[in-house]
Amino acid sequence: MRSTAITHWKKVMPRVAVALLLLLLAGCFSNDEQWHAKDISSLMPDLQFDLIGSNGQAVNAEDLSGEVRLVFFGFTHCPDVCPTTMVQLKQAIEQMPNELQKDVRIVFVSVDPKRDTPEQLASYESFFGDRVRALTGEEPQLRELAKRYRTTFGYGTPDENGHYDVSHSSAVYVFDQRGKARLLIRDGLPTAEIREDLITLATQAPG
């Protein structure tokens, strides 16, 4: 019995070693030239959340399926990063062919539920146009969602007027029509490149 086990393993081992090596090499030279943004399709889980919309109603990921979703964590009192990113995403969408624009949705997730009431979110939505959904939730729900996408947020100490800073991710997570994680748009990616990626995603059969 011992000798058969050994000969079996001796036969199998080189094959296993070669397979592992090939797998490793495939990882090194995989082609990700197609996108300007970072391809995260094999890295992150599908879109999933249970949050509250600007009308105070519960919203989950399925409610928005069928659209390419650009998920962004922020807060409406954010002085710089959030408005800049929102404007850039809005421009990228507006520069897309008309018929594709309705297939893309910006999902703004406020991680500051204390100040971002549904009313506040509603005015934020109307400010940035009809391609935006602004959502928030209880802090544990938001923590869970942030953790799912390997990010975090934190609150600074309030000043005498009660204003405080909120640290959050600067990236935009892009999910396709079926909720599969596809791209990560980092700070500094030109609007034209974002637009190209969004066109590719919107015209592609959902993966």
Added chain:
Amino acid sequence: MFSLEILLPYDFSPLTVIFFITVLGLYVTALRLMPADERPGALRIFTFLLGLGICYAVMQTVFDYYSQYMFFVHRGQHLILHHLGPFLMALANPLPIIRFWNRQIPERVRPSLAPFGWIYRAFQQPFIAAFLFVGLIYFWLWPSIHFDAMLSRDLYWIMNWSMLLDGMLFWWLIFDPRSPARSDAVGYGKRMLMLALVALPQMFLGAWIVFNRGMVYDVYEVCGRAWPMSPETDQLIGGFITWVPSAMMSILGILIILRRAMHEDSKLTGKRDWKPQESHQ
């Protein structure tokens, strides 16, 4: 304010908890069942449990949260998983415990375990072991791979586990308590050479991170930091942790081996400290 919550895992991993409980269980059970004259002393038991404990702590407490969102804490986590924790565990010489459990393996399942022995011996070939030790540090700190590893939960766990397992293999090879004169353990000279060889590339990498003017690891920018700290400071401290303490551990290792070699040399003709390795095959 101290709260018990900081002792709870940020990202609960059942497999990790099971592993640590199993190792702890095997260690304690062997201690209770083994003959008293083989049992390690209190200091050795403490050292082993300390090494095991700090590895658990950086993987399954709030420490892991900070490791995911601060570069320098992440470097501290790997310093413990790859260096300090396994260093202490190997230094505590758990050989009697391993031998105790080895004796419990029934004769008839031994042949089917043989492949594990081959894999183990291949990994413990000194050149391969040293290459793996440094190679893994470079692999996971390769900027694009590091970026992916911090974004993907699976890769993150593979990274931490590979560091821990490789750390255990490497330091066990270095602190193998069997005398090279009386067993097939690696010679003391070779062990010291390995320690010196692995220190150099780590120092180089650490210094490169410290003196790099750009942001090498921008994933922490993308994912948000656990608290507001300037990215440059974070990277600087992280680089130092990669550079200085890991090189110091090599030096400490060399001193320990040197002391052991001299000690053994002086009483080579005296009484036997370590039994020669029994052949199990």
